[in-house]
Amino acid sequence: MLRRIHSLPGLVLALLLTVIAVSGTILSIDPALDRATHPPIERGVSVAALAEAVASRHGSVDKIARRPTGALTVTYSDGDTKGVELVDPATGAGLGPYQPSEFTRFVTNLHRSLLVGDAGRAAGAIGAGAMLVLTASGLWLLARRLGGWRAFLQPIRGTAAQCWHGELGRFAALGLMLSSLTGLWMSAGTFGLIPESSLAEPAFTASGGPAAPVGSLAALRAVDVADLRELTLPAPEDRTDTYGLRTSAGEARIDAATGEILVFTPTPILERVQAVVVMLHTGRGAWVLGLLLGLSAACVPAFAITGAAIWWRRRTNPPRLANNVAARSADTVILVGSEGNATWGFATTLHAALTAAGHRVHIAAMSELAPVHTSAKRMLILTSTYGDGAAPASAKGFLDRFAALDAALPVAVLGFGDRTFPHFCGYAQEVSTALDRKGWPRLLPLKRVDRQSAQEFAQWGRDLGATLGLDLVLEHVAVHPKTSELELVEREDYGAAVGAPIAILRFRAPGAGAKGQTGRLPAFEPGDLVGIVPPDSPMPRFYSLASSSRDGVLEICVRLREGGFCSTFLHGLKPGGRIDAFIRENPGFRPAEGRAPLILIGAGAGIGPLAGFVRANSPGRPVHLYWGGRSPSSDFLYEHELAMHLAEKRLTTLNTAFSRTPNGGAYVQDRIAADAPRLQELIRHGAQVLVCGGRDMAQAVTHALDAVVRPLGLDLATLKSSGRYVEDVY
Ligand SMILES: Cc1cc2nc3c(=O)[nH]c(=O)nc-3n(C[C@H](O)[C@H](O)[C@H](O)COP(=O)(O)O)c2cc1C
Numbered sequence: 030m031l032r033r034i035h036s037l038p039g040l041v042l043a044l045l046l047t048v049i050a051v052s053g054t055i056l057s058i059d060p061a062l063d064r065a066t067h068p069p070i071e072r073g074v075s076v077a078a079l080a081e082a083v084a085s086r087h088g089s090v091d092k093i094a095r096r097p098t099g100a101l102t103v104t105y106s107d108g109d110t111k112g113v114e115l116v117d118p119a120t121g122a123g124l125g126p127y128q129p130s131e132f133t134r135f136v137t138n139l140h141r142s143l144l145v146g147d148a149g150r151a152a153g154a155i156g157a158g159a160m161l162v163l164t165a166s167g168l169w170l171l172a173r174r175l176g177g178w179r180a181f182l183q184p185i186r187g188t189a190a191q192c193w194h195g196e197l198g199r200f201a202a203l204g205l206m207l208s209s210l211t212g213l214w215m216s217a218g219t220f221g222l223i224p225e226s227s228l229a230e231p232a233f234t235a236s237g238g239p240a241a242p243v244g245s246l247a248a249l250r251a252v253d254v255a256d257l258r259e260l261t262l263p264a265p266e267d268r269t270d271t272y273g274l275r276t277s278a279g280e281a282r283i284d285a286a287t288g289e290i291l292v293f294t295p296t297p298i299l300e301r302v303q304a305v306v307v308m309l310h311t312g313r314g315a316w317v318l319g320l321l322l323g324l325s326a327a328c329v330p331a332f333a334i335t336g337a338a339i340w341w342r343r344r345t346n347p348p349r350l351a352n353n354v355a356a357r358s359a360d361t362v363i364l365v366g367s368e369g370n371a372t373w374g375f376a377t378t379l380h381a382a383l384t385a386a387g388h389r390v391h392i393a394a395m396s397e398l399a400p401v402h403t404s405a406k407r408m409l410i411l412t413s414t415y416g417d418g419a420a421p422a423s424a425k426g427f428l429d430r431f432a433a434l435d436a437a438l439p440v441a442v443l444g445f446g447d448r449t450f451p452h453f454c455g456y457a458q459e460v461s462t463a464l465d466r467k468g469w470p471r472l473l474p475l476k477r478v479d480r481q482s483a484q485e486f487a488q489w490g491r492d493l494g495a496t497l498g499l500d501l502v503l504e505h506v507a508v509h510p511k512t513s514e515l516e517l518v519e520r521e522d523y524g525a526a527v528g529a530p531i532a533i534l535r536f537r538a539p540g541a542g543a544k545g546q547t548g549r550l551p552a553f554e555p556g557d558l559v560g561i562v563p564p565d566s567p568m569p570r571f572y573s574l575a576s577s578s579r580d581g582v583l584e585i586c587v588r589l590r591e592g593g594f595c596s597t598f599l600h601g602l603k604p605g606g607r608i609d610a611f612i613r614e615n616p617g618f619r620p621a622e623g624r625a626p627l628i629l630i631g632a633g634a635g636i637g638p639l640a641g642f643v644r645a646n647s648p649g650r651p652v653h654l655y656w657g658g659r660s661p662s663s664d665f666l667y668e669h670e671l672a673m674h675l676a677e678k679r680l681t682t683l684n685t686a687f688s689r690t691p692n693g694g695a696y697v698q699d700r701i702a703a704d705a706p707r708l709q710e711l712i713r714h715g716a717q718v719l720v721c722g723g724r725d726m727a728q729a730v731t732h733a734l735d736a737v738v739r740p741l742g743l744d745l746a747t748l749k750s751s752g753r754y755v756e757d758v759y
Contacts, residue, residue, distance in 0.1 A: 031173075032422070035166040036340050038159040043333040045143075046163075049156045050329030052140035053208065057323025059133060060316035063098040069255075070101065070118040076252045076260055076274065081244030082121025084262075093260045097313050101254075102127045118254050154216035160209040163332075167198050174368075176417025184617075184752060188369065190338040197328040197335075204325025211310035218303065230282075231292050235269045238286030243272075246288030252276060277304075342370065343422075350377065350392060352384055359391035362405040366395040366412030366424030366456065371481050371507070372445050376411045378505040382490065386499050395424035403436035407472060409493075410460060413445040417750070418455025428463055440464055441472040441496075443489055448479045449617050449755055451746040472496050479758070481507060483568050506567045509560055512609040513551060514539055515583060517602050524664035527689055530589040531634050531664055532600055533575070535582040536608065550578045551612045555641025556719075556757065558613040559585060563598040570595035571613065573721060573757055575637035577645055583610070586637035586666060618719065618757045624650050626681075626716040628708065630730050632657035632697050633664075635722025638757060640667045642719065648678040653711065655704075657686040657697030657726065697726065698733040705737045712738055718748065720756045727758040 039046075076093075084090050087105040093116075094102055101118045105111070115124040143149030172178045174195070175185065185195040217223050240263065243249065249260075249272065256276045263270030263285045271291060272283035279295035312319015356362065361383055365376045376392055383390045391405070395412060402408065415421045420428075442464065444457025452458075454477040461475040473492055478485045483505045494501025515536035524531045538550050553559070554577050560569035576584035590596045602608070620627050620642055629639040629652065636656050646652050654671070658664045665685070674680040684704065688694035701708065712718075720730055734754075735745050748754035 031166055031169060035163060035170055036336065039163055039333070039336050040340060042156060042159050043337065045152060045156050046160060047330045047333055048143065049140060049153060050326040052136050053326040054323040055136050056133070056140055057312055057319045057326065059098070060312040060314070060319040063100070063313075064316045067099040069099065070095075072253050072255045074119055074254045075250045076254055076257050077244050077246055077249035079116075079118065079121045079254050079257075080249060080260060080262070081242065083116060084243055086121075086123060089265055090262050092262065093257070095258055096127075097311075099313075100127070101257075150216065150219055154213065154220070157209040157212035157216060160205055160329075161213070164198075164202050164205045164209065168202055171195050171198055173419070174416055176415075176419060180417055180750070183750070188339075188342070190335040190342070191369075194332065194335040194339060197331055201325035201328040201332075204322045205329075207309060208322050208326060211306045214306045215310060223299065223303075230280075230294055233271075233282055233291040235271050235291065236284050236286045236289075237268045240265070240268070240285040241288060246272070246283060246285075248272075248281065248283045248288050248290045249274065250288075277301075350380060353380070354389040354391050356391045356393070356399070356401045357404060359389045360406045361388050361390045362402045362408045363390060363392040364395045364398060364402070364408065364410045364412075364427075365392065366410070366421045366427065366460075368413060368415045368421035368423070372411050372413045372421075374507060375443075375445065375478075375481075375486055375505050378486075378503055379409065379411070379490070382501055382503055386501065395427040396430075398427055398430040398434075400434060400436070403434060403438055405438065408438055408440045409472075410440060410442045410457075411445065412442070412457050412460060414450070414452065414454050414456040417450070418452030418459070420456050420459075424456065424460075427460070431460075431463060431467075434467075437467060437469045439470045439472045441493060442475045443486075444475060444477045445481060446477060446479065447617075448758055449749065451749045453477060453479070483507065484570075504568055509562075509569055509613075510611045512560075512562055512611045515550075515608050515610050517604050517606045517608070518582065519604065520602075523666055524588075524659065526663040527659040529633065529659055529664060530600060531666060532587050532589075533584065533637075533666065534587060534599060534602070535576075535584045536610075537582055539607070550581070550583055552578045553583070553612045553614075554578075554619065555645055556618040556638040556721075557615045559583060560611045560613055561595055561599070562609045562611075563595045566594060569611070571759075573615075573618075573635075573638040574612075575641040577641065580644070584637070584641070586634035588634040615757070618721075618755050620646075620719065621717050621752060626651035626653065626711045626714060628711060628716050628718045629654045629656075630697060630701065630718065630720045630722075630734075631655075632722040632726040634666075635720075635726070635757075636666050638721050639719065640670065643671070643674050643680045646674075646679045651681045651711070651716075652679065653682045653684070653707075654680060655684045655686075655697050655700050657688065657695075657700075659687060659689045661685070661687050661690070696729065698729040701730060701733040701737065708734075708737050709741055712741060712743070712748075712753075715753075717752070718754045720754075720758070722758065724758055727756055 080093060083093060083103050088107045090103055090105045092104040096102055101116050102113050103116050104113050113127040115127050116122065117124055138144055141150060141153060143152055172181050175181060175183050185192050252274065258275040258277065261273040263272060271285055274281045274283055277296065279293055281293045282291045284291055308314045312322055363376050363380055365372055367373050380390050380392050395410065412424055413421045442457055442461045444454030446454035457475060457477065473496060476489045486505050487503050490501045490503030516539045517534060518537050519535040521533040522530065553574055555574055557574050558571040559574055560571050562569045572585040572587060574583065575586060576582055587596050587599045589600045629642060631639045639654060643652055643654065671680060671683055675683060684700045686695040686697045686700045688696055718734065720727055731745060738744060738748065745754050
């Protein structure tokens, strides 16, 4: 519902809001420009002195006014010539004719009325109201997505459009709320919805004596030019006419002969409020605020584009399956919980494989759970997790609907999540617990898939197939970007003697033609992933990158896995051999900006990205590397390079643990436990921990490190949620 409240006005009014916002941004620059061209009026000159200086230069002066731009102008007549000129507030000297900018007038009209009068003004008011709703609902949605208001400033994850939409939203929300609230108030004033001040000016009678020189009038001598809003001068031939003086405090009538104040009307409260509202909307009198509001408004076109992209992606998914069997005649029901739609892709692969195996399969969103689904023979629930362990969009309300069901049927839950979140597959776990509580029989125990791993999904498929008595092959091919061809230029081989062959492979883009020249590599950083599509398989396998594209090579560390399709292919590759590859950014696994110490922990081929981080470190930032291998003589990867980094101070300390040494081996987690005091000191100084390697190693490290940070009153979940403990685990 909230999402609909957010997306509907956004999509329908995108153009209107963009016009209002862009024109508002242009106008927001004016107060800063005006301030540069008309510096604030200095105190020390009286209105009487200014009026006298001006009157001495002109036949007759009608009015001296301070414009919203801050400029002081005089409306005068010299014989038959009438004019308006700018004056110097300190001396009253003329500065040339006053010519307001035609462009500003045009943009102002566009902003206020879309150049179509009252209809445009009404549209503007609707736009302001819609912007208020969009901003409030957008903030609410973002907080929900991030796991609550306390997590509101956490990094935003998702597609590029989602990240930009959210980041800009956080930046612009306050400004947009202020602009739309004040805009609504001003529109209400325009349409007479705010009562006019009804204070009538009290009656007064002028003395009727001969007019005294303006410079001698006491009431005008008492007012500083800096406080002046407007001074109207009496008609010279009319002895009953008076001076009208307006300041922020109110309006006074002044006798032209005696210089006495005949009557004073203070500015009504509503008018004062109106002046503040105008200042908050236009930035006039507060140019810095004006620029900030303008910057916020400048984000609106980007909201329209990224918002439309997000909506379109959501709309084109879930996939409409032609062969989706009706729920009442299905033997298998697949329920999908998804926010970004990746899980729908996996569910579609499962649907196709089960259908091909002769099952009648119905697929639906978890939020559509209905009693009819329990007439099937089995239920398969595939769900991702959002927020901080919360339900994804298409699973909203599932648990309530589930609680209302009476029947039970065999079920399997497959969670999709990301290990780097504190609550890995938290929602799948919650669903699983609810199923257990109601005694639903299990086809398989809960399984968690990390970062959309096609391999883990395929393994679950094999397990499910075994349970159902099928040979179920789930070959899920996520839509991946176009691949580029890369050529192996160098390889180093380790570990064969200890039964764990690992190769460091370096690739370049194949030559672009001229001798010695190479083609361009795509851009990447250490820790990003390269997806390699091996021959005869459409399914890419992902490897962490050990180099940055600035190094001129794409470098990975690959451990040969028994029966591993891609690792066997890569280990068999000779210099000159080629691969098809694409880059997937992995911004969640990078050293944080700044100078805080880094603690890098890994084992085996997991050293790849860690060595890349060390190589990219500028000397001076403390970096401590803990790494575990099997034997110093066989698989000490990057040994010479790391020694060089130590000498150059890119690396502060290197702690290795080898498991197969003659006098008893050790593992990396042993080094961590033994080094607890130093690690505690580093963590106290804000250190970030980056872990890369196999799952078992990561689990052992988590255990050891948790014991290290507990005495500091911390735990790994807290470090994880603040980005100070990140993992790349496979
Ligand atoms: C904003 C955001 C929050 C997430 N929160 C979690 C989380 O708390 N636990 C988890 O295991 N995965 C979390 N993930 C990862 C997603 O569950 C994972 O990428 C999943 O494959 C997305 O599937 P979907 O596109 O079908 O929603 C989060 C992802 C994003 C973008």
